[in-house]
Amino acid sequence: MIRNAALGSAATLITGTLAASLLLAPPAAAASYDNDSRLPEVLGVQIAAARAARTGVDWKDCPADWGFEKPIQCGWVKVPLDYAKPYGKTIDIAVDRIGSTGTKEERQGALVYNPGGPGGSGMRFPRRVTTKSPLWVNTSKAYDFVGFDPRGVGHSAPVSCIDPQEFVKAPKADPVPDSEADKLAQRKLAASYADGCKQRSGEMLPHMTTPNTARDLDVIRAALGEQKLNFLGVSYGTYLGGVYATLFPTHVRRMVVDSVVDPAQDNIWYEANLGQDVAFQTRWNDWQDWVAKNDAVFHIGDTRAKVEAKYQELRATAKANPIGGVVGPAELIGFFQGAPYYDSSWVPVAKTWAAYVAGDTQALVDAIAPDMSDLKGNAASENSNAVYTAVECADAKWPTSWTKWDRDNTKLHEQYPFLTWSNAWMNLPCATWKAKQSTPIDVRSKRGLPPVLIVQSERDAATPYAGAVSLHNRLAGSRLITEQNAGSHGVTSLLNPCINTRVDTYLLTGKVDAQDVTCAPHATPVAPAAATAKALTADAQAEASALPAAEELPAVR
Numbered sequence: 199m200i201r202n203a204a205l206g207s208a209a210t211l212i213t214g215t216l217a218a219s220l221l222l223a224p225p226a227a228a229a230s231y232d233n234d235s236r237l238p239e240v241l242g243v244q245i246a247a248a249r250a251a252r253t254g255v256d257w258k259d260c261p262a263d264w265g266f267e268k269p270i271q272c273g274w275v276k277v278p279l280d281y282a283k284p285y286g287k288t289i290d291i292a293v294d295r296i297g298s299t300g301t302k303e304e305r306q307g308a309l310v311y312n313p314g315g316p317g318g319s320g321m322r323f324p325r326r327v328t329t330k331s332p333l334w335v336n337t338s339k340a341y342d343f344v345g346f347d348p349r350g351v352g353h354s355a356p357v358s359c360i361d362p363q364e365f366v367k368a369p370k371a372d373p374v375p376d377s378e379a380d381k382l383a384q385r386k387l388a389a390s391y392a393d394g395c396k397q398r399s400g401e402m403l404p405h406m407t408t409p410n411t412a413r414d415l416d417v418i419r420a421a422l423g424e425q426k427l428n429f430l431g432v433s434y435g436t437y438l439g440g441v442y443a444t445l446f447p448t449h450v451r452r453m454v455v456d457s458v459v460d461p462a463q464d465n466i467w468y469e470a471n472l473g474q475d476v477a478f479q480t481r482w483n484d485w486q487d488w489v490a491k492n493d494a495v496f497h498i499g500d501t502r503a504k505v506e507a508k509y510q511e512l513r514a515t516a517k518a519n520p521i522g523g524v525v526g527p528a529e530l531i532g533f534f535q536g537a538p539y540y541d542s543s544w545v546p547v548a549k550t551w552a553a554y555v556a557g558d559t560q561a562l563v564d565a566i567a568p569d570m571s572d573l574k575g576n577a578a579s580e581n582s583n584a585v586y587t588a589v590e591c592a593d594a595k596w597p598t599s600w601t602k603w604d605r606d607n608t609k610l611h612e613q614y615p616f617l618t619w620s621n622a623w624m625n626l627p628c629a630t631w632k633a634k635q636s637t638p639i640d641v642r643s644k645r646g647l648p649p650v651l652i653v654q655s656e657r658d659a660a661t662p663y664a665g666a667v668s669l670h671n672r673l674a675g676s677r678l679i680t681e682q683n684a685g686s687h688g689v690t691s692l693l694n695p696c697i698n699t700r701v702d703t704y705l706l707t708g709k710v711d712a713q714d715v716t717c718a719p720h721a722t723p724v725a726p727a728a729a730t731a732k733a734l735t736a737d738a739q740a741e742a743s744a745l746p747a748a749e750e751l752p753a754v755r
Contacts, residue, residue, distance in 0.1 A: 242281035250421035292353035296324035300339030309341035314433025317585035320345035357399035362580035366568040369526030373620040388626035396632035403633035406588040412442040426451035440641040447647035460665030461641035479614035481538035481659035492725035496552040522563035538659040541686040596628035642672040657685030677710040684719035694720040
């Protein structure tokens with residue numbers, strides 16, 4: 199009690215000083231704080247950032263089991279668990295970096311990355327330098343590449359909702375219900391999952407919000423010794439970027455957001471997931487058209503309707519008798535959704551399916567079945583899903599009426615069946631969430647925010663195009679680059695000179711085009727030559743190993 203009282207007195211003195219400085223702050227800064235309308239957190243992040251600026255980061259070689267080669271270095275940044283209590287409990291945020299490769303004169307600071315999720319780790323970002331990724335050679339001359347595990351993720355006070363081995367166990371129930379009994383069973387699973395989050399990670403849950411992660415990002419900025427933030431956010435990372443830009447407009451130097459979540463308050467997060475269902479169906483159809491066009495190679499069907507019929511046949515087979523004992527309809531969706539996500543998955547997913555159609559069942563099992571011996575990987579998968587759930591449930595108030603969930607998803611499933619029910623069950627724990635749920639902040643620009651570069655493909659499944667338009671309209675002075683007639687998620691990791699050169703120019707000079715730009719699509723995946731089932735299997739395995747490295751891809755949901 200005495201120690202708390204002493205801290206309270208110190209906090210009162212410092213808070214008074216910070217409050218006075220706020221009164222003298224430029225109108226832009228005051229406006230950003232007003233938007234958040236939570237003065238304790240405003241003061242808390244200033245205290246934490248000042249503390250981090252003094253402390254810095256004690257950079258060392260990364261722990262061997264983290265998997266990051268030299269000269270990548272790792273460290274920690276201490277942040278409050280609750281920014282309203284900056285002298286209370288803290289958590290450590292894991293960060294890593296690799297220094298800029300250019301001259302001292304070329305260096306412009308640190309570029310911080312978030313790959314999305316929520317639940318994705320950005321720690322592999324510096325490997326774009328060590329692996330000599332050609333798309334990032336120019337930028338890496340000017341910037342240190344900095345990654346971090348957001349709160350709750352990986353090495354940063356990880357949250358958990360269920361035993362990881364139980365989480366990955368297969369097969370799971372078919373997400374597409376045949377009866378009310380099936381729906382009831384899924385509802386019980388979702389409620390049990392929410393209970394597990396509370397039991398295993400209850401202290402963290404109220405604080406697992408995007409605004410808190412944005413505050414962490416500002417503390418990281420300060421710990422790096424940067425007056426302003428350079429940021430690259432992909433997928434959910436675009437929402438994190440939008441929230442940061444709203445809360446800290448005068449702290450932004452350069453910001454690229456790629457594959458954009460619509461930040462409208464009424465879209466976070468229930469409506470956003472319904473919108474995904476529509477967009478995934480569109481991109482699933484695109485991939486089926488491509489498979490049909492290349493039927494001479496894959497022999498699955500020469501029209502979209504035939505390809506879809508073959509997929510439904512595969513689902514029915516897996517439901518009646520899980521393939522290899524472990525691959526049911528739920529596992530099939532987890533595998534096949536890679537194709538709508540990333541163009542880089544088009545060929546390997548099609549090859550694996552073609553091998554199965556040609557008689558090689560094992561190819562599908564090898565591609566999909568969980569590896570129960572991979573304890574570390576399974577824990578990472580469970581953690582990622584736990585963070586996804588915790589953040590989305592904490593960010594907004596979700597419908598609690600099962601009638602609404604049932605009505606909305608039943609209606610959507612009629613026209614957009616590919617992902618709808620799977621997506622619904624994934625998010626349903628938020629209907630019975632056992633921790634505080636917030637009101638999303640109103641994302642929009644404030645005075646002092648520089649131009650933000652927005653990059654978006656027109657047919658993105660995970661983050662529909664309308665989201666980029668919405669953010670563009672909210673951030674005055676922003677520029678939107680549209681990749682026309684394309685749909686791969688994470689555009690900045692793809693070879694498209696029309697986009698790549700503009701991203702480089704912006705990050706290196708701060709310059710944007712005088713108006714928005716529309717670019718032609720990147721190259722469509724090329725199907726291989728026709729082959730036997732055995733060759734298809736070998737090709738599929740080789741193709742999978744040749745996919746873009748994990749550090750190049752945004753996090754998946």
